[in-house]
Amino acid sequence: MAIAIPPVVIGPRQKQRTKATKQLPQSLIESTKNVPKVQRFDPNTHLNFTDPEKIYSMKEIGREGGGISPVALTTPFSLFTQEAIEQIRAELFTPEILENYHVKSDFASNMLRGYGAKNAPFIHSVWNNPKVLGIVSKLAGIELVPIFEYDTGHTNVSIDDSNSVVKNGEEEDETAFAWHFDSVPFVCVTMLSDCTGMIGGETAVRLGEDNVMKVRGPTQGCAVLMQGRYIEHQALKARGGAERITMITSFRPKSAFVKDETILVGMRPISHLPELYMQYSEYRLEILEERIRNQLRKVRERKRALLEFDTKGMEEFLREQRGYIDTTIGEMVELD
Numbered sequence: 001m002a003i004a005i006p007p008v009v010i011g012p013r014q015k016q017r018t019k020a021t022k023q024l025p026q027s028l029i030e031s032t033k034n035v036p037k038v039q040r041f042d043p044n045t046h047l048n049f050t051d052p053e054k055i056y057s058m059k060e061i062g063r064e065g066g067g068i069s070p071v072a073l074t075t076p077f078s079l080f081t082q083e084a085i086e087q088i089r090a091e092l093f094t095p096e097i098l099e100n101y102h103v104k105s106d107f108a109s110n111m112l113r114g115y116g117a118k119n120a121p122f123i124h125s126v127w128n129n130p131k132v133l134g135i136v137s138k139l140a141g142i143e144l145v146p147i148f149e150y151d152t153g154h155t156n157v158s159i160d161d162s163n164s165v166v167k168n169g170e171e172e173d174e175t176a177f178a179w180h181f182d183s184v185p186f187v188c189v190t191m192l193s194d195c196t197g198m199i200g201g202e203t204a205v206r207l208g209e210d211n212v213m214k215v216r217g218p219t220q221g222c223a224v225l226m227q228g229r230y231i232e233h234q235a236l237k238a239r240g241g242a243e244r245i246t247m248i249t250s251f252r253p254k255s256a257f258v259k260d261e262t263i264l265v266g267m268r269p270i271s272h273l274p275e276l277y278m279q280y281s282e283y284r285l286e287i288l289e290e291r292i293r294n295q296l297r298k299v300r301e302r303k304r305a306l307l308e309f310d311t312k313g314m315e316e317f318l319r320e321q322r323g324y325i326d327t328t329i330g331e332m333v334e335l336d
């Protein structure tokens with residue numbers, strides 16, 4: 001069945017991780033400098049969740065049976081308080097992060113990514129918090145965990161410096177992050193900018209041949225959850241001189257026994273490869289470890305019960321793991 005084949009992911013064309021060339025406005029650093037830093041996410045003060053108005057199913061967008069869950073995407077929903085967003089921004093716009101983790105590609109000219117929990121403890125505690133994961137999982141219809149540290153808290157920064165005068169929606173939409181499928185099953189796109197008076201700045205999502213839906217939270221701290229590996233989307237610039245900053249966190253199924261079509265195509269050209277490959281390997285090995293333990297348990301149980309060895313089942317298991325290992329090997333290539 002065609003739907004069983006995941007979309008081909010096209011990544012940035014550049015040959016290696018490239019530092020961004022344009023400095024971000026000093027005002028971003030200035031505005032976050034005096035925020036008293038908090039190390040850990042606290043749901044009591046930082047969570048502000050309300051259910052999305054609607055959850056679109058894969059069936060509704062013509063992709064029934066594809067992906068890892070029947071859920072395609074949510075409409076924007078409130079997720080974090082103002083205080084939480086201030087903390088996130090204060091961790092992002094530091095000289096340390098801007099100096100070492102500010103990269104660009106032909107998809108987007110300003111991305112902050114690859115910083116670990118050591119450099120941004122609050123951000124990482126947000127996305128590993130059980131309450132946050134509970135919400136994300138409930139909406140996704142499947143239990144999710146962050147894919148790995150490197151792709152947690154990826155941030156797109158777009159500053160409209162065109163000084164364009166906004167006329168009543170007459171202009172063409174400008175892209176802040178080009179059309180693509182993600183390399184990971186689910187993403188949560190969180191708005192980190194104040195949206196007061198923002199024009200544009202949505203995430204545009206292709207729901208069918210001629211059906212593009214634009215989604216954007218009405219306020220800072222709103223988020224959209226989507227099965228980005230299976231739904232084509234892009235980010236639109238905010239017009240009229242506004243900043244548009246979004247944080248994208250990638251998720252994979254928690255269960256080792258669920259299909260996982262995570263690849264590294266979109267990440268390789270914007271990542272430090274040894275670090276990316278280490279984190280990819282670590283989680284892939286964890287999944288394999290759990291699957292092998294489970295298979296071994298089944299074999300031993302049958303043996304103990306004096307049942308005949310399930311040769312066919314074993315073959316199927318091994319073939320599946322071989323596919324998983326082959327994918328893993330195939331993803332850990334040099335960029336040529």
Ligand SMILES: O=C(O)CCC(=O)C(=O)O
Pocket residue numbers: 156177182189202203233234235236246248
């Ligand atoms: O910034 C957005 O709205 C979405 C960006 C995106 O799709 C991505 O970074 O993969």
Ligand SMILES: [Fe+2]
Pocket residue numbers: 180181182187228233
């Ligand atoms: Fe994306």
